[in-house]
Amino acid sequence: MFNDNLEERHNLSIDRIKEISQNAELDNEELARFYMYEAKFIVKLDELYNFCKSGKLNDYSLEELQKLNKSLYEELDPKLYDTCYGNPKYTCGIFGEDLGRLLSFLYVELRGLIVLAFEARLDEMVALQELFIECYLFGNNVNELKDAIYWYVSDYSDDLIEERIKELLDPDEDFATRIIMDSDLTDLRYLYKFGEYITDNELKTAKYLNSLSDEEINSMARTFTEGYRKGFELTGKDITKKKTVNIRFCLGFERLVREEIKEFAKIGLKPTIYRAAYNSINKTISGAKVGYYGAIANKQFEYDHKQDYALYFNNDFVERKLGATRLAYEKYKDLASVHGGPAVMEVFGETPFEPENNDFSYKLSDKQQKMIVKFSNEASAIVNNYIKGEERSFTIIAYPTPEIGDKFEEIFAETVKINTLDYDKYKTIQEKIIDALDRAKYVEVKGQNGNTTDIKVSIMKVNNPDKETVFENCLADVNIPLGETFTSPVLKGTTGRINVSSVFLNDLKFTNLTVDLKDGFVTDYSCDNFKGEDAGMEKGREMFKANVLYNHETLPMGEFAIGTNTTAYVMANKYDIVYKLPILIVEKMGPHFALGDTCYDRAEDVKVYNPNGKEIISRDNEVSILRKSNPDKAYYNCHTDITIPYDEIGNITVVDYDNNRTDIIRNGRFVLEGTLSLNDPFNE
Template sequence: MNDELMLERFTLMKDRIQKIQGENLVRAPYGDFFKKTAAFLIQMMDVREKLQKGWLDTANIRELEVNNQAMYQDILPKQYETSYGNPTYAKQMLGEEFGQLLSFLYTEIRDMIVFVYEERLFDMTVVMELFIQIYNLFEEETVSAKDVKEAIYWYISDYSDEMVGRRVREGVDPDLDFATNIIMNQDLTDPRYLYRFGEYVTENEIRMSQFLSSMPKEQLEAMARTFTEGYRTGFAATNKDISKKKSVNIRFQLGFEPMVKEAVLQFEEMGLKPVIYRSAVHRVNKKQHHRIGYYGAIPNPQFEYDHKDDQALCLDHEFVQRRLRVLQVAYEQVKDLAGVHGGPACIETFGETPFVPKRNPDACTLSAHQQKLQVSYDNEAGQIVNRYIKGEERSFTIIAYPSVEIGSRFEEIFRETVKLNNLDNQLYRQIQQSVIDALDEGEKVHIEGMNGNETNLTICLHELKHPERETNFENCVADVNIPVGEVFTSPKLTGTNGTLAVSKVFLKGLEYQNLKIRFQDGMIADYTCGNFDTEEENKNFIKENLLYHHDTLPLGEFAIGTNTTAYVMAKKYDIGHLLPILIAEKTGPHFAVGDTCYSWSEDTPMYNPDGKEIIARDNEVSILRKEDPARAYFGCHTDITIPYDELGAIWVERRDGGRISIIEKGKFVLKGTEPLNEAFAS
């Protein structure tokens, strides 16, 4: 559709919405909802006019802050109890029949902030048309929930071509450079640039930007070099040709732009253009409450958690099939760009105020049938993506830094983290080789907890038919996963049995208390936690957020973390509970549920620095990819770490019945690992 016709549609909707303020055509209690929502849309139209007139160039930081707060104020925690974005309030005010539906509508309309800042005329227009369509339904004497739900369903379904198509292009096309232009062309020493993204901005993002901007250029360059070299080394270590790639996806949280700018310049030296896209907005592109891409402060994690399953309003077999067709077409349209895309380079943060979600009984939830449909979609969508961005040809890297929220010692912790990200790779490679040599003598590994930790788990290892040239474990130093410090394998499932437990762990932004998972032949057989009052709530929480609606998942990875320096740093500053899994997984043994470490690239030979091939790239589930990929992959891989102070023992059961101890009472006891204990004494 041409821009002129779209502008005409947009103008009609704008004029119609402005008139709603003076109308009383919708009876109570619904009239208040439509007037408040129309007021938000008018507010966004006013912001758009200001942006078009160049307001961002002239506004002072106080004006920018006031505008930013005004756009997000209705869903902030203090206002959330009386916000239509809250499914409970919507149900109280609008009734059980319409509460969820109109709360969804309100939430989808809030995406207007992004559309206005990026001047996405199509998206602005169609969401306003949906609002008017539903408003018209409520103008009638009687309105049915069925009609409202159908309007929402067909809005998402009919426009999924454009919404999914744009999202796919955002992931591989450097020419969609809204964020890149801000990063590369604005004065990053002036924090006003942060308000150009259209994201929620707090003092935390401003302080981070100012902190990084105040660093000497050579220090910023060095931080970026650790990041970009990790990405390059990831290709080299797996014998993948980075010269065939033309783009890299950079993900970060607002405030890190000074470092990102240096990384962009360094990636360009490698021949890689930046692909920098925002975390998804349209419901059709979101994956629960997770944010993939760049993003600002999260105005209210509970709001996002309450709406993580809004797809329940439209998720049926026909819709799943349509989404898959649209995804396939979208990737086919950008196949040349996808073929030269190298994968993500991610800057994570840690130290944010922990979020313990509250279950909202009025929020949308997936039925058992819809859970199976979602699993089916995720499996098939993963296969489509892998056909165009091939797993055996791409790589990634991840690095993490503390956020300002971590507390008054932020700058000190940040400097310690920089040191942590630059530990001696060669030293750790030698120490970890000692651990691998011991592990390769065994058939099984036993892990036992202490200090109240109930872990009692046996890991079964693959048979090494040629131990002189084969190994089960990868010697992982600081390349794709920064910082250094782990050896890992994809264990054999048959014979892997027992209980994994941890007193407290944060996984993908959610806290799990007293998490316990029981494995039977490598598959999750049972699980529980202590987050909620009832066992049903605890199980549902785990199934939704850890198993991603699967009935079970395999143990895709077993690893031993060796970064005692990171562990001691966490203890020193009392931030162990705030560490991201990227660092936490190096501070004890960890266990990943879901896909293996080599998902989608199992047939690519992998070798350790000593020349031995890592043969444990498959398990009994992933090998099914040769028959049916839908049965082999789950689209998730979540690491769970036992900290050293809850770790009683790790020992290897040798083939001759002997025993080799690696860790006892939280300390390394294997010969060759002595330097790892030095951090404990510091």
């Protein structure tokens, strides 16, 4: 990867950086202070690289490892963030907006050296060291600095993209797998081998899992891997053609992951496990939390730099990245053809993050927003050409972490219970709901208790009710826990308003979120996250557009569903953790509406059947069907569920073609015959 003469380049760059760390020969005193500070950090990371490479890290005590870990991440402590070079507001206050934002970007990229040192990725370390020296030589020349950063990102993105794709597909890229399988997991020093930020949360998670019996761990692992296997079985896909599965998780869960790796091996699958994005390039490739990850030292810091790629994102860069993606997948096409898809373990328990708006952060221009949509669409099409949607599957499950509070162990046990609810009981109940929904011309959803939801959702017509259905009976397979019936709604006629008092979407908390739709497409949206009538509303709109619409001007409603997992809802309210739960569980706790692609995206032609043998015919909508005539317009490459809790639902009513009305939920409770037992948890 990268260039030859790596050791020579490494030695030359480190020698120069050591000189800068002692004396930055710049006229601007503040700028000299910045470069000396960063040079000392780079020298420290070079020492860490050599230390890790020597194997001496294995001799450190737990206390020494904790001290080392803290020293690497402590400057990102929220209490220190006001005077941190990673804060664009701070650097812009010192150096002015143009230079300040560039230096803050450089600060962020250099933090990637931490994980590179642990993995001994000398090539990437040298590239960053050389970038630092080049930037130093340009001093406060903003244009030269921009060019240096642009060409660094452009020149190295080809190699980084190839490396990222190889990590996804090749089980021999096993840095994390070896730690998980070879370490004594009762010796918590292993957590510090990953190089991620480790807090009490990760330590307590690992300790708790170590306290569970082998039977409990084995049962949890089988629930996960069996859900993955069923995902292939229920969609008629041949899992025996697959050789790898991509496992994604939060550090602390290694004992469970180890057992899952063993269970996957029984069905012929080897793990690919790679790190979540650690620099700007990787974040534009795969997203910040796609992979394994530790604690986030400062969420505001992450939010402030979420759109840093606005610095260099242009049409030439897009075309280069797409070309590199094609070449990489072609190079690893044999590995891609046997890749089965992701197996994801989410976590919950943290206090929902409500970001502060930072006016000095980079933001995508309107033109760049269109470019990122183009890139996302075309990159997804490339991936689908090699890891075909009609041949792959996935599974996803969630567990709490100790951050959730003093009742962590109780909540964990309750979550395991929720993840293993009675399959047959829910299958029968949800069939009753689906039978009613299959008669619908549209479904009416209205709010109560201050919720202003008022929407009609158009439903595909069933012409052969003995053999066809429009709602999927979602049980414990790819999407754990069980407890929902969902469809791809007809967009025409799907009109009205969705409102929810508080909801956690894509790691961000939205307060009093309102979304208006007409004929299935978003026409307006607002939230109350930011103060100030006009300025606050605009900032809220920006947050929603960037993090839910993913910079599209609008999105269609890709899914309408009714969650039936009242056990999860009651548990969440009992422990007052409703707004700490991931959407994976929340979507089962009331009706939800997904903005973006349908649940069947890129696999619409694969026939899917409910357990009763009926084919689910509503796999397409008016947008996804464009794949046959105008593929570039068929997908948005996003899907975000917005769930309304039961206590905010006034009614969910089926209206059939004769205008007969049948309530499924009234005043937050199930009233349809055959479903009343779903209300039992409310009464316990």
